[in-house]
Amino acid sequence: MNTKLLSLHHLIKATILFGFAMYIVYLVKTDNILYYIAPRMVDYVKWSAVGFYAIAVYQVYQTIRTFWGSKAACDCDHDHTPSRSVLKNALIYGLFCFPLLLGFALPDTTMGSSLAAKKGMNLSSANSVKKETSSNATALSESLSAPGATATAPSTPGIGSLTPVPSPSGNSAGAGNAAGTTAGSSAGAGSSAKSSTDPDEMFPSDKFTQHYAAYAKQLYQDGGVIPVKEELFLETLTTVDLYLDKFVGKKMQLTGFVYREDDMKNTQFVVGRFTIQCCSADASPYGVLVDYDRAEQFADDSWVTVTGTIQQTKFNDMDIMLLKVEKITKAEPAKAQYVYPNFDFGA
Template sequence: MRPRTLGFHHTIKALILLGFAVYIAYLVKTDGILLYIAPRMTAYVKLSSLALYIVAIYQLYLGIRAFGGRTETDCDCDHDHTPSSSKLKNTLLYGLFVFPLLLGFLLPDTTMGSSLAAKKGMNLNSAASVKKDSAAAQPAAPAPSPGGGQAGGAGSAPAAPPSGNVAAAGSGSSAASSGTAGGTASNSGELFPSDKFTKSYADFAKKLYAMDVIPVKEDLFMETLTSVDLFLDRFVGKKLQLTGFVYRQDEMKPNQFVVARFSIQCCSADASPFGVLAEYDKAQTLASDSWVTVTGTISKAKYEDNDILVLKVEKVVKAEPAKTPYVYPNYDFGS
């Protein structure tokens, strides 16, 4: 390959690498990066941008040398690193990188909303995975003996369930029945029994229980909803306030909608929609994907054979989308 042609290839590679580096820098400067990755990942992306800059400069250096007649493409790996002489193959190869780069610059950055939530499926029970882990850790109940007692001996009394039994922690539990909505701090341990999987949520639930209005804050969004879901029976009748976008499904009643947010672990690829089912007489006046802050009273209902939180809305205020529209796990929770 002629040196000038090789220099042209190096220049194209340098421009593509530089384009990606500039695009990342643009997203970081405008905070658009938070529409694609979790905040804790931004440092790694910034480092990748720096690496792209360095490699781009090296490719540009090779291009300048090639234009000057110095190619030096040989190495000891017994492979030819010279670019293909086929224009079609080169166009397709470079196009694989140029096309997504152009899409990034030309298309507007937008938040995920109802259309993606409908495809992924809205989760209205944020405590489901915690309950599943807790249930899996519970020992199997001993089989009854022929004499009608437990396996430990004929006629013996049934063993009492452990205080951390998931049934007690679940929203449909009847455990700690002596605790009511008017319970005091002295019996909060009975109101919120826990095991090793639910202890952090039980401790947090005790704090939420003492509040007149439970705020679902940005930095504890999933943790708050999970704590309330785990001990839903205890929170029925309490006030709750949260902010999110309006989401609807075809099977919902005219007075129902979901106040939803996307939860992200690492990046937008693993985003999962979570929300609270709300009932409001003027629900039809709220446009889908519009952002609202709702305040209402917690109640309970059945949805797909699960007990879920339903918010009887008393107040709706239009809200601006959050600077970081997604919510993230709080890794300091319970520490």
């Protein structure tokens, strides 16, 4: 291939690499990078920009070197000469240029109601925790029913022991109950725990829920309004949802965007936020159903701060938390509009 044409290929590669590096720098400088990835991933993306710059500089060096007639040789017996087909080259370079052009051309916007409707708003944030506890109890039941299984109780009660371990719902239904024991005694223990004022009895736990139980005791004993802080958004909702019967009548305050579904009442909407673990691809909407007489005053995707009394209701045949609004105000969208798992929770 003509050295001038080959140098053009190196120049195109350098331009594309510089473009990606500049786009990352733009996102970081404007903080718009938080629309796409979680804060803990930002440093990795910054380092990738440095890598793009370094490779782009090398491609510029190759451009100059090749232009003056010197071609690199790696002695690997492979032909690294680019294709002479214009269409093939256009398609290959287009795979890199197209997303880069979209990044610069399209506005950086946050996710809202339209995406929440597609993904499905999660109104019971404790579901995943309950499923883990339930699946563990099922696995224990199957292991005990296997031939040769013995019912020996370990000295330390736990999720794998036969000593009854209180479940998060407040009943004293442990592994033994899951293995087939009658529910009568556990129901009695559940009613006893429910009437107790001892926090340890009010908020029973196993190894999957011990951190939530500890946080539930803190929230219950603090009194006053339960604040749903951004740094503990999902953890707070999960804790209250997990022990919902103990928090009925308590007050809660949270901020988020307004979301509605067709089968909701005119007085109802959801105050929600998107949670992200790694990037926008794994975003999931979580929220709390609220009830307010003048709910129609607030448009979809507008931001509000709501203070209300925690109640329990049914929605789509599921028991969920309901916030009976006592105070509601318009709010400015948060600078970082998404919330993230707190990996220090329970540490």
